Amino acid sequence: MSLESQSRIFTKSNLVYIPLSITTAHTLNFIINSPLSTWQQFPPKLPDSIYLSIWFIPLLLFISLTFEPIRTRKRFYTLLSLALIYLSIPISFRKGNYPIKLQNDLVGRSAVFGMKMLLFLKLNRSYNNPKNQKEFKSYLWSLFNWRFDSYIISPKSDDPLIIKSPTTSQINGKLISRFIIAFVKWLIYELISFFSHKYVVEIPEKAYQVRLIEFITKGIPAITMSSISHYLNITLSIYLLLSLLYDVFTITNTIFFRLFFHSTSENNNHKSILIKSGFLTPSEYVSLKEWMITFVFNTKHLFNEPWIASSPRDFWSTRWQLMFSEIFKELGYLPVRNFLSSFVPRKFANMMGVLGALCFSSLFHEYLIIGQFNIWTGEHFFFFMIHGVIMILWEAVFGYEKKNEITKCKRFLKWVLLLIINLIFIPAFIEPMIRKRENFLLRSYFSSQ
Numbered sequence: 001m002s003l004e005s006q007s008r009i010f011t012k013s014n015l016v017y018i019p020l021s022i023t024t025a026h027t028l029n030f031i032i033n034s035p036l037s038t039w040q041q042f043p044p045k046l047p048d049s050i051y052l053s054i055w056f057i058p059l060l061l062f063i064s065l066t067f068e069p070i071r072t073r074k075r076f077y078t079l080l081s082l083a084l085i086y087l088s089i090p091i092s093f094r095k096g097n098y099p100i101k102l103q104n105d106l107v108g109r110s111a112v113f114g115m116k117m118l119l120f121l122k123l124n125r126s127y128n129n130p131k132n133q134k135e136f137k138s139y140l141w142s143l144f145n146w147r148f149d150s151y152i153i154s155p156k157s158d159d160p161l162i163i164k165s166p167t168t169s170q171i172n173g174k175l176i177s178r179f180i181i182a183f184v185k186w187l188i189y190e191l192i193s194f195f196s197h198k199y200v201v202e203i204p205e206k207a208y209q210v211r212l213i214e215f216i217t218k219g220i221p222a223i224t225m226s227s228i229s230h231y232l233n234i235t236l237s238i239y240l241l242l243s244l245l246y247d248v249f250t251i252t253n254t255i256f257f258r259l260f261f262h263s264t265s266e267n268n269n270h271k272s273i274l275i276k277s278g279f280l281t282p283s284e285y286v287s288l289k290e291w292m293i294t295f296v297f298n299t300k301h302l303f304n305e306p307w308i309a310s311s312p313r314d315f316w317s318t319r320w321q322l323m324f325s326e327i328f329k330e331l332g333y334l335p336v337r338n339f340l341s342s343f344v345p346r347k348f349a350n351m352m353g354v355l356g357a358l359c360f361s362s363l364f365h366e367y368l369i370i371g372q373f374n375i376w377t378g379e380h381f382f383f384f385m386i387h388g389v390i391m392i393l394w395e396a397v398f399g400y401e402k403k404n405e406i407t408k409c410k411r412f413l414k415w416v417l418l419l420i421i422n423l424i425f426i427p428a429f430i431e432p433m434i435r436k437r438e439n440f441l442l443r444s445y446f447s448s449q
Contacts, residue, residue: 016060016063016064016140017064019056019060020056020057020060020061020064023053023056023057023060024053024057026049026050026053027050027053027054027057030046030047030050043092043093043095043096045096045097046093046096048098048099048102051093051096051098051102051106052102052106054089055086055089055090055106055110058082058083058085058086058089059086059113061082062079062082062083062086062117062139063138063139063140065078065079065082066079066120066124066138066139066140067138067140068136069124069136070121070124070125076121076125079117079121080121082117083114083117083118083121086110086113086114086117087110087111087114087367089106089110090103090106090107090110090371091107091367091370091371094107094370094371094372094374095374103371103372104372106371107367107368107371107372108368108372110371111364111367111368111371113143115324115327115331115364116139116142116143116146116327117139118331119142119326119327119330119331120139120142122330122331123330124136135283141284144288144291145291146323146324146326146327162298163293163297163298164293165293166262166293166296166297168258168262170297171254171257171258171262172258174254174296174297175251175254175255175258178247178250178251178254179251181247182244182247182248182251185240185243185244185247186244188240189237189240189241189244192233192236192237192240193237195233196230196233196234196237199230200230201224201226201227201230203431203434203435204431205435207377207378207379207382208222208223208379208382208427208428208431209378209379209382209428211223222427223427227427228423228426228427231426231427231430231431232423232426234430234433234434235426235429235430239303239306242302242303242321243301243302243303246301246302246303250295250296253292253295253296254296256292257289257292257293257296261289261292300322301322302321302322302323303319303320303321303322304318304319304322305319306319306320308415309415309418310411310412310414310415310418311394311395311398311414311418312387312390312391312394312418312421313391313394313395315418316358316387316391324361324364327360328357328358328360328361329357331360332353332356332357332358332359332360332361333353333354333356333357334353335356336349336352336353336355336356336357337349337350337352337353337356340352340353351392354388354391354392355385355388355389355392357388358384358385358387358388358391359381359384359385359388361384362380362381362383362384362385363381365380365383365384366378366380366381369432369433373432373433373435373436374436375432375435375436377432379428379429379431379432380428380429380432382428383425383428383429386425386428387425390421398414
């Protein structure tokens with residue numbers, strides 16, 4: 001097969017249309033040949049492969065329809081419908097007794113990709129602004145960019161610390177350091193997971209916010225010290241697992257860059273193949289290379305030492321789980337703030353925007369709980385909304401102080417206060433995930449569970 005004929009096959013669109021055709025044909029074949037009794041209940045109990053195909057179809061359709069700008073309202077609402085259908089599939093099939101790993105994986109991916117769909121639709125409604133001349137990037141391309149404000153140092157800066165063209169020794173050094181850090185994290189994760197599995201506490205069925213009300217009104221203890229210790233172990237396990245997955249992703253990207261981009265600095269064969277095949281345009285190739293350099297060398301880690309945070313804003317905005325901060329800002333904070341700023345004081349609108357961002361985060365987490373565990377207690381909604389209120393009250397009491405204006409003693413006292421607040425409300429975050437332990441796939445290599 002000639003390179004020209006190969007280029008007609010291995011294009012971005014074909015790499016979507018081919019699996020879309022296969023999954024659609026597989027689903028239609030099942031629908032045609034399945035007995036009528038299969039469809040007498042909703043949702044029907046489907047084979048795992050059909051369930052997976054139905055989940056893939058709206059995602060692939062969304063990708064295929066976003067290779068071009070959204071120039072009409074009809075296209076926008078079609079894409080919005082696909083996004084909502086995609087989000088609804090794992091929720092609708094949560095009672096189907098599918099393999100736990102499959103269900104959890106589909107719910108997690110739907111939540112993440114679904115949020116990205118909504119963000120893409122918000123930022124790319126070109127029919128609303130036909131004069132917008134910015135370069136259009138497809139939804140598929142947007143999956144390579146999750147953190148817009150992710151530079152440790154501004155790329156426009158002349159600071160020598162920023163790496164714009166890494167050397168072989170810098171790449172190898174990054175790989176070695178990441179491998180060592182990831183290995184140490186894995187050992188700590190295994191140790192903590194072992195204790196979490198060995199010393200299990202009983203989880204109350206009653207929602208934590210209800211128990212807090214009972215504690216305030218009747219004096220009934222809402223939590224025990226052993227439970228707090230157990231919840232801290234699980235929180236640390238979640239932190240280490242997410243951090244470790246991010247490290248693995250960083251290592252994978254570094255290896256890919258070392259093999260396919262760094263080696264082409266003098267030899268452009270790989271570049272020409274990627275461009276001639278139609279898989280990447282020249283601008284996309286350059287953008288991908290710059291993105292990989294930025295991600296590997298000049299981007300903050302997913303977690304930025306959250307244990308040293310001395311204020312709620314510092315914890316949530318700059319230290320804990322930074323991957324979705326841009327999404328929560330665009331879909332939660334800005335819509336609420338912009339809506340209210342026209343008729344209320346800007347300071348109040350900003351405070352309500354904070355609640356909007358944490359409300360969107362709470363909906364994201366409740367979606368995961370409902371889809372993966374088939375329960376709803378409202379504890380995650382309570383957890384994030386109460387932290388939003390705490391953030392507002394914190395800044396009303398302490399005001400905003402620059403880091404260089406805070407003494408070490410004051411910083412330590414604030415750290416202690418924030419720690420106490422987190423310990424009080426951490427059960428609302430952890431308990432919904434471990435009430436059904438058989439669905440909570442946080443496994444240790446050395447654990448028997």
